[in-house]
Amino acid sequence: MASQSNKGSPFKTHLFVFLLPAVLIYSAFMILPLIDTLRLSFYSIETDGATSFAGWANYITIFTDERWSTDFVNALKNNFLFFLIHMLVQNPIGIFLAALLSLPRLKLKNTYRTLIFMPTMLSVVIIGFIWQLILSPIWGVGDTLVGFVGMNDGLPPLLGEESTTLLTLSLVSVWQFVGIPMMLIYAALLNVPDDLVDAAIVDGANQWTAFWRIKLPLILPTVAMVSVLTFVANFNAFDLIYAVKGALAGPNFSSDIMGTLFYRTFFGFQLQPGNPSMGATVASLMFLVILCGVMIYLYAIQRRLRRYQL
Amino acid sequence: MRNSRRLGPLAVHALLISYTIIALFPILLIIFNSFKSRKAIFKSPLSLPDANTFDLVGFEKVLGSSSFDVYFLNSISVTVMSLAFVLVLGAMAAWALAEYDFPGSDFVALFLAIGIMIPIRLGSVSLLKIIVSLGLINTLTALVLVYTAQGLPLAIFILREFIAQIPDDLKEAARCDGVTEYRIFWSIILPLIRPALATVAVFTMIPVWNDLWFPLILAPGEDTATVTLGIQQFIGQYVTDWNAVLASLTLAIVPILILYLVFSRQLIRGLTSGAVK
Amino acid sequence: MADIKLSGIRKSYGSSEVLHGIDIDVKDGEFVVFVGPSGCGKSTLLRLIAGLETISDGELQIAGQKVNDLTPSQRKIAMVFQSYALYPHMTVYQNMAFGLTLGKKGPLGGLLGGGENKKMIEEKVHKAAASLKLEPLLKRYPRELSGGQRQRVAIGRAIVRDPNVFLFDEPLSNLDAALRVNTRLEIARLHQELEATIIYVTHDQVEAMTLADKIVVLNDGYVAQCGTPLELYHQPANKFVAGFIGSPSMNFLEATVTDIGPEDIEVVLSSGKVKVRLPVLPGDLALDARVSIGIRPEHLQEGSGEVFRMSSRVKVVEQLGEASYLYLENGEDDPFCNEPFCVKTNGHSSIRTGDSVDICAALSAVHVFNASGIALTRTTTDSRYIAPRRA
Numbered sequence: 001m002a003s004q005s006n007k008g009s010p011f012k013t014h015l016f017v018f019l020l021p022a023v024l025i026y027s028a029f030m031i032l033p034l035i036d037t038l039r040l041s042f043y044s045i046e047t048d049g050a051t052s053f054a055g056w057a058n059y060i061t062i063f064t065d066e067r068w069s070t071d072f073v074n075a076l077k078n079n080f081l082f083f084l085i086h087m088l089v090q091n092p093i094g095i096f097l098a099a100l101l102s103l104p105r106l107k108l109k110n111t112y113r114t115l116i117f118m119p120t121m122l123s124v125v126i127i128g129f130i131w132q133l134i135l136s137p138i139w140g141v142g143d144t145l146v147g148f149v150g151m152n153d154g155l156p157p158l159l160g161e162e163s164t165t166l167l168t169l170s171l172v173s174v175w176q177f178v179g180i181p182m183m184l185i186y187a188a189l190l191n192v193p194d195d196l197v198d199a200a201i202v203d204g205a206n207q208w209t210a211f212w213r214i215k216l217p218l219i220l221p222t223v224a225m226v227s228v229l230t231f232v233a234n235f236n237a238f239d240l241i242y243a244v245k246g247a248l249a250g251p252n253f254s255s256d257i258m259g260t261l262f263y264r265t266f267f268g269f270q271l272q273p274g275n276p277s278m279g280a281t282v283a284s285l286m287f288l289v290i291l292c293g294v295m296i297y298l299y300a301i302q303r304r305l306r307r308y309q310l
Numbered sequence: 311m312r313n314s315r316r317l318g319p320l321a322v323h324a325l326l327i328s329y330t331i332i333a334l335f336p337i338l339l340i341i342f343n344s345f346k347s348r349k350a351i352f353k354s355p356l357s358l359p360d361a362n363t364f365d366l367v368g369f370e371k372v373l374g375s376s377s378f379d380v381y382f383l384n385s386i387s388v389t390v391m392s393l394a395f396v397l398v399l400g401a402m403a404a405w406a407l408a409e410y411d412f413p414g415s416d417f418v419a420l421f422l423a424i425g426i427m428i429p430i431r432l433g434s435v436s437l438l439k440i441i442v443s444l445g446l447i448n449t450l451t452a453l454v455l456v457y458t459a460q461g462l463p464l465a466i467f468i469l470r471e472f473i474a475q476i477p478d479d480l481k482e483a484a485r486c487d488g489v490t491e492y493r494i495f496w497s498i499i500l501p502l503i504r505p506a507l508a509t510v511a512v513f514t515m516i517p518v519w520n521d522l523w524f525p526l527i528l529a530p531g532e533d534t535a536t537v538t539l540g541i542q543q544f545i546g547q548y549v550t551d552w553n554a555v556l557a558s559l560t561l562a563i564v565p566i567l568i569l570y571l572v573f574s575r576q577l578i579r580g581l582t583s584g585a586v587k
Numbered sequence: 588m589a590d591i592k593l594s595g596i597r598k599s600y601g602s603s604e605v606l607h608g609i610d611i612d613v614k615d616g617e618f619v620v621f622v623g624p625s626g627c628g629k630s631t632l633l634r635l636i637a638g639l640e641t642i643s644d645g646e647l648q649i650a651g652q653k654v655n656d657l658t659p660s661q662r663k664i665a666m667v668f669q670s671y672a673l674y675p676h677m678t679v680y681q682n683m684a685f686g687l688t689l690g691k692k693g694p695l696g697g698l699l700g701g702g703e704n705k706k707m708i709e710e711k712v713h714k715a716a717a718s719l720k721l722e723p724l725l726k727r728y729p730r731e732l733s734g735g736q737r738q739r740v741a742i743g744r745a746i747v748r749d750p751n752v753f754l755f756d757e758p759l760s761n762l763d764a765a766l767r768v769n770t771r772l773e774i775a776r777l778h779q780e781l782e783a784t785i786i787y788v789t790h791d792q793v794e795a796m797t798l799a800d801k802i803v804v805l806n807d808g809y810v811a812q813c814g815t816p817l818e819l820y821h822q823p824a825n826k827f828v829a830g831f832i833g834s835p836s837m838n839f840l841e842a843t844v845t846d847i848g849p850e851d852i853e854v855v856l857s858s859g860k861v862k863v864r865l866p867v868l869p870g871d872l873a874l875d876a877r878v879s880i881g882i883r884p885e886h887l888q889e890g891s892g893e894v895f896r897m898s899s900r901v902k903v904v905e906q907l908g909e910a911s912y913l914y915l916e917n918g919e920d921d922p923f924c925n926e927p928f929c930v931k932t933n934g935h936s937s938i939r940t941g942d943s944v945d946i947c948a949a950l951s952a953v954h955v956f957n958a959s960g961i962a963l964t965r966t967t968t969d970s971r972y973i974a975p976r977r978a
Contacts, residue, residue, distance in 0.1 A: 029459035034430075117574075126541065131336065141355040
């Protein structure tokens with residue numbers, strides 16, 4: 001019986017029984033489509049459905065054709081802004097909350113953690129609608145709220161103006177996902193031995209200096225990991241913009257990011273028909289951006305940051 | 311000195327309470343207002359519903375004019391099926407990778423890890439093609455297959471680390487008794503990795519339930535719509551009917567909220583267990 | 588340097604009190620060891636003195652000043668942790684200098700440095716490093732050091748701060764046996780050199796006996812006894828201290844009082860076979876009261892003279908070379924209670940398992956404890972042997 005064979009024997013049926021189903025599904029519905037998408041980006045699809053090899057033509061179109069390049073550059077720029085806001089707002093707040101929660105002998109910490117994490121659990125679509133309603137000038141609840149803090153002129157239409165839409169949506173996303181960096185950093189902080197903080201306190205530090213000079217340097221690897229997770233998630237984002245502003249990512253594409261550009265290119269919108277090969281090209285470029293981010297993390301950051309034996 | 315020491319915890323609590331309010335207020339605002347009449351929604355959005363303002367008209371509208379029950383059933387089927395596949399197939403593959411040395415095992419592990427970082431969405435163009443050619447467009451099966459592929463990499467990664475920590479003696483003892491590898495997996499390994507399975511279940515379930523992208527491109531039909539997609543379409547349609555919009559959001563939020571509060575302990579333990587370092 | 592005074596120190600977590608009113612005086616320059624079984628509260632007490640935990644009730648004075656509400660650094664204490672607690676991301680030099688770089692002078696409450704000036708810090712660190720032979724290691728990280736080196740860095744970090752009081756929390760428990768002896772000697776040397784007040788927590792009575800000027804034995808949140816090592820060894824105040832100090836532990840025999848004299852009592856062992864007069868003040872002891880008799884293994888010897896004598900069969904012999912331990916049988920006729928009864932003999936002893944032996948002890952080495960475990964005052968210290976009478 002093969003199933004009773006020892007580790008050293010040449011052929012093991014059970015190995016394939018255990019491994020194959022997962023590898024097959026994963027390859028067929030994840031790796032194959034990814035590779036095929038990369039392949040498709042080098043083909044063009046005629047209106048009759050026939051495909052022909054096009055070399056770099058699609059990429060050249062995206063970067064040189066004025067209509068395409070404006071859209072692409074706009075989406076890429078917006079996406080970097082989207083990411084930047086997450087890095088500058090979401091992660092610092094997450095770290096700050098985690099630092100508060102990890103203070104010794106804090107009461108109710110589980111309750112705070114559970115409640116603050118709640119928005120993260122909900123669908124991005126629902127979050128999008130919730131904020132769309134709250135910020136809606138028709139309802140006016142936003143005006144009432146800012147009235148409490150002395151802004152009597154009410155809220156400007158944050159989701160209606162080119163200058164504020166992307167920023168507002170970024171902050172909505174930040175509001176929803178603050179729980180993730182908070183949890184991951186909190187878990188890392190728990191692994192910092194209490195003795196180290198005690199030693200710092202005896203050395204004359206307070207909780208604040210102990211955090212900055214002892215705890216934070218020790219959890220930098222986790223901070224780096226949170227950053228790359230943020231990067232991947234941000235360049236893969238779509239749902240929020242689509243739910244609130246639709247595929248056109250208005251007004252006037254001011255909230256367009258890579259995900260919505262990809263969707264429009266692939267499926268078409270208004271008068272422009274969908275174009276699978278251009279869609280594949282946009283997807284391939286997204287892939288490239290994400291790959292760059294991950295590589296920078298793996299080679300530049302993770303290698304240099306030392307994991308300390310805690 | 312004495313003062314600042316006493317003040318410390320108070321300030322910390324004040325900060326945490328403020329942020330908790332920021333996190334919860336928008337959600338509660340929507341839920342409260344969904345139980346109010348249209349007039350009250352606009353006149354006093356910040357007050358709780360009372361006898362005068364209480365009104366279920368929004369819920370009647372939603373339940374009457376959309377198939378919320380169908381959406382829920384679809385979401386539940388897709389989530390449960392995907393979860394089952396990810397857990398069973400993921401645990402099997404993780405066991406194979408952790409336990410057996412075979413040529414290329416490192417390569418297979420690396421190959422499976424790619425999907426942790428690279429989002430499956432990027433392959434959507436070809437994925438749509440494949441699903442169409444399999445005749446699975448507008449079926450829940452398509453979603454289950456895609457979500458299984460999406461969930462497997464992280465599941466295998468976490469479970470493999472966990473299985474590697476199981477002492478060899480347990481397995482060797484069973485092998486000495488002549489137990490088959492299948493039985494070792496099923497009767498010894500699976501029960502031992504239950505805590506890790508719970509963690510993986512959480513990581514798998516949330517993105518599947520909340521996803522908009524794949525229902526939108528692979529199964530946008532009325533019969534196969536999930537809650538997330540159903541809500542998106544319903545609200546697009548009834549955008550001016552505030553009662554209906556608020557009620558539909560509440561219907562989507564409340565079940566998750568209840569589930570979350572019931573399972574939050576496990577969920578947070580999973581998140582903070584360090585499985586994703 | 589400074590003296591420390593603890594008066595009525597209590598500590599509770601929620602509704603459970605773990606320290607029930609501790610009074611201790613530590614003189615300037617004294618080496619005091621807190622010793623006790625795990626869970627007795629000794630580490631908690633140390634953390635209270637350090638200022639890492641808040642004192643629930645009572646008063647703590649250092650150098651005559653009440654310090655209950657001061658931070659650890661304001662108390663001018665330094666602490667060496669069991670895990671050493673070296674900052675893993677800092678070099679040895681940075682570890683030792685860390686405390687000096689903190690200070691209110693710098694911006695953001697010392698966040699960006701500040702504290703004392705660089706040159707002074709350098710001087711202090713090098714001086715401390717020199718006294719511990721740490722100079723070649725200053726540029727290394729903690730992970731590149733051996734256990735003993737880490738230990739020295741931890742001590743060095745404490746010395747640099749030139750504190751009023753050094754606190755040591757089980758500093759040797761992570762070292763192997765050989766290194767432990769060396770480090771113990773090193774700490775003793777440091778104490779002499781620095782003339783520092785030291786409070787040292789350990790569960791190891793050998794460390795306590797060898798290092799301490801004064802030992803505080805803690806049990807279950809109370810001070811069981813406080814005194815010099817030899818006081819604790821020769822005059823344990825109660826059964827707990829008697830059993831805790833000394834290795835192997837003191838043997839205890841249960842007995843009943845049969846006669847009470849003005850300066851002695853007569854007891855019969857629970858076996859009923861041995862009757863003996865013991866030179867202790869009876870206090871409020873009554874006839875028929877139960878007492879415990881304690882004799883240390885090293886105060887028992889083989890012999891069958893006219894002495895406090897018992898005979899039994901040997902169950903186990905442990906040969907250590909310099910000495911042998913005989914564990915005697917608890918048979919049916921066994922005069923001993925159910926605990927192992929141990930006798931220390933010389934290493935050349937030819938007694939083997941299964942042999943019958945006669946053992947005897949000096950009267951001056953016999954301790955008597957009343958039913959609540961309190962030691963009765965002994966009225967003799969001479970080493971006269973007395974003969975037991977068969978009952």
